[in-house]
Amino acid sequence: MIEWLAGLLQRNLVVCLAFVVIPMKWLIVRVCRDKEAEAVAILSAPEDLCYVVLGLVMGDVINGSGAFHREFGKSPYISMEIFLTVSLGLAIALGIHVLAQFADKHWKGWRAAERSLATDMKPKPGEVAIPNAEDNFRTLQYRHMFLFLLGYGLQLVLIFPWIHWIANVIGRNGRVSFTS
């Protein structure tokens, strides 16, 4: 039973990771009733995926009979192949972090514009009213929201081929089999 489950997980690694990283993490934070942490949990999901996959690669590489050693076994440059795989993982982590910074900046802008719509519509004493305040705040809110979604989506676009490939390597060369 355990082997069957392990094999199933190994063959559907991407789907399992996606399920563990977002809904489960969100559910745990939600149970703890921590509203701000909910946002942080969701915002950091692509980076989490990236580091979980990098951890899988590192964990597998230190094992001499691991999936990556088997995958690159026929190559005369096995050390170089493994070095490049880990380096690529680090480069992708770097790219995702840059995109996460972009997304975070616009996430904060979106929240601030949302709050301004509720609190800064009327001018404070001694200040001049902003012309078309509601329209302008809403324009800024939607701009920040869509730039945030773009940054968030691009992180997932960047990570998808990477985890697809890693999952394929582990799935092809994994040690768990259905027959045992």
Add this chain to the structure above:
Amino acid sequence: MKLVGEFLAIYGVYMFGSAVLICRYTRVDRIPTVIVAWLMPALVLEALIEGTFLLLFKKYPRVRPCPVGLAEAEVVVEQRRQKMFGGESLPTTFASEWARLYGVTLEKEAKKVQKVARWVLATA
């Protein structure tokens, strides 16, 4: 088939994340915003294709004038962001960039009009 399943799982992460964030932190128009957010990948693709065609045929999009008060609103939002999240004050460039782009569009159109005017005067 497996690739499609994996793609859907990652798209599911996007759908779930965007829906939770919008529903938890937005007060109005939640459902339409969530739907537009889910369609964002298609919108971005469409914008990329349209942008490529516009560049190929050198047809630049018409820029509308920058709304009055946008620059002030941007400053207020930036101050609000600093109050809420702290950190350094970031330069506000959206409204000024918009106004600059509109100015460039006007200049281009004025040059076109000048060309036509010169031709009309020359042939008159």
